[in-house]
Amino acid sequence: MRARNSFAKDSFITITRQFTSILLGMLLLIVLARFLGPSGQGQYTLVILLPQLLMTFMNLGVNTSTIYYVSREEIDVDSAVKNNLYIGVFLSFVSILIGMVIAFFFSDRFFEEASTTFLLLSLIALPFMFLNIYFQTVFQGLQQFGVFNTILIITQLGTLFFVCLFIIVLDYGLTGAVVAFILGHLITTVSIVYILYAKFGFRYEKGAFNLSYFKKSVLFGLKAHISNVMSFLNYRIDLLLLGYFLNPAAVGVYVTAVNIGERISILSQSLSTVLLPRIASVDDERDRNRVTSILTRNFLVFVLLLTIGVFFFADWVIDLLFGVRYEKSSSLLKWLIPGVAALSIDRLLSNDIAGRGKPEVNMYVSLFNVLFNVGLNIYLIPLYGVVGAAVATTTTYILSLIIKIYLYKKVTSSNYRSFLLIQRDDLYLYSNLFKQLKTKMADR
Template identity: 55%
Template sequence: MGAVLDMSDDNRSFVRNSFLTFSRQVTNIVIGILLLVVLARILGPAGQGKYSLITLLPTVLLTFLTLGINTSTIYYISKGEVKLNTVYNNNIIIGTLLSIVSIGLGAVVIFFFSEKFFNETPHVLLYLCLLALPFMFLREYFQTVFQGLQDFKVFNTAMVVNQLGILAFVAVFVLIFRLGLEGAILAFIAGNLINVVYMVYQLKKRHKLRFDIRGFSWEYFRKSVKYGLKAHISNFASFLNYRIVIFLIGFFMVDSAVGIYVTAMNIGERLAIFAASVSNVLYPKIAAIETEEERNHLTSLVSRNILAITFVIALAGTLIAKDLIVTLFGEQYENSANLLRIILPGVALLSVEKILSNDIAGRGKPELNMYLSIFNVLFNLLLNVVLIPKYGLNGAALSATITYFVSFVVKIFLYKKVTNEPYHRFLLVKKSDLRLYKNVIRKLKLRY
């Protein structure tokens, strides 16, 4: 066991990639919060709610129609089983075709269901936002190429470019040209376009990749869909679990209520950034590791420390929720503070669940995540339908936290069953972890 605990080159690489991802994600968070603040203050709760509903539609279509090819990209590149240029060609062709299908599907949804879920939202802006879909598909498929290569410098920079691009175009269209909600939607489209251009440039520069339509591989397509669909159903169900509440609030309440809830939800999710940073690095790492002992050690180390760190962050967030929300967004968003307090415990548990989910998927068993995700969607939907009409936004926040808690309990049981790791090993911080913290702090002091 001692050999596993040594800081090998691979472990140093994992820590370095996690820290790099975290530092870039912090930058991404700062830009993202700044974007939220600008939109919230200029558009107000009602406008913010409309923006959230409009941009959610293409995001749902993207998540529904990726077919898990993004997940397969990470898995097969990590294992080195497919030529990189083959993945590049396939992802461009499939992403383009699926985006066209998603635009058509989105137009049908708007035409037939807009009065139910987007009653107060300008329909022309819903159609306009669908134009972002080709860039969103390519963004998703290109980002996972870098994640599979474990090139987290470009992977995380691309995420920053996306947020920074949207913010820059918001400044142009909303602040300078005063286009309001329409300008915010145009900025959303342009930000995704800039991100795709950046990643294509990096793929050509770093890996000399060239697109050739004749390079499409049906064999790889079948493999990627066969593996990816299991993870895809899980990911889509998880996404619905986090986002279906927005549609339900829009259905039962008004757009301003959506704006209030989305503000709390976005802040809560951003407080869990450290877990997301490590989780993004963990999945390709686990897929590439060959020994069960090292896999179990690595995930247990990450899981128990993420649990401790996120609960400290959640506690701090609960204490400063009101001051944080009012300072950033203004008095009109004061009700978001109480929602944030309700959501934060669930977000902390969700952070650990993501770590365990990526470990399970990296071991080639994404179907376990899929079954739980489907249950979570149905359970969360039932809770929201019961609690939102009765308790309003507090009911929506409570539904989320209850669902996250139940999902966490089931996921730790599944992880133990798959790995035979004792619960305390991946949930409770050890003395060796505290020594690790001291060593990291000491090294940082020496460096700076």
């Protein structure tokens, strides 16, 4: 069942379905923002942050190692799913216990205005979150990106449906939002299991728990895991510190700007999703360098143009979609958008490096980023509030990109010009695409 599509076709499929995911995510964000208000949305963000943190800290990088070993055909699908099932159930159980301790004894530190009841309720989502990410990466390793991205849409669509039902129709407020979060992940798990059985012929009895693979998977995964944990903290540490220094309303205003920025970076995440297994499965160094260089330099131009557009239209977009209660979000988005652009390119280079079997390189950079970001947030938030958090985030992302560019050059022996500046061949490509588009429109 291994896909044989071209990189361009896989990228197109991924980007197309990610656009759908972006639209659904924006609708979800609008509903939450308008019906919960800044304070309610801030509390919701802090509540679901707990299971997200636990899942990120406790997954041991098995999702990344699954992509690597499945793409290299070092384990069959049935065994990969069975191994991930056992690991996911065990780790989710441990995570729930840790989450209960945090909710009962430490919630007043960073989750001060988030109810202990809501924090405990959110932990129900953990088994589904673990299984979803562990099973999804099997499809990514197989380079079945149509299925992989359909699952992402199911999560967004399911959560949006239940949010509309519980918040708009039944008026359950924050309780409805948290329950919708849980049910969105549950629906995803059910859908994945159905797809595994119906389309991929998975049978539980055919798979074997492979202790040797488990050890190898964890050892490889831990290198990427530390990097992933640090990256997640880098993305979310500002929310925790805002919750500590300020209040849920400030978090709600800030997270609106962050979520819009993340919708832009999803485009690079789409390309990275395709890039990681493709680089891992290719042995020719020149081919690896060529694919990443073309992708990075062209996406750099695209994201710079998109960033400029978002900067100038931020005020209008925020006012139209979220209303006057979120007017501060537009200025925050302007501070965040340069960092989002840097993050988009950073993500492409990081997945290339990981695909070459060097996840520890990303790990070292991520450790530095978190320390730098935490220090900057602690200094700037008490002085400048939410603007301080936005400045700290953008500064960290830009510095991280500069470091990653240098390390990518060192790892691949590529020159800076090859992956940062548009080449003459790219201009020919644009010209040919424009001519083809013009011809098709004329034929119509």
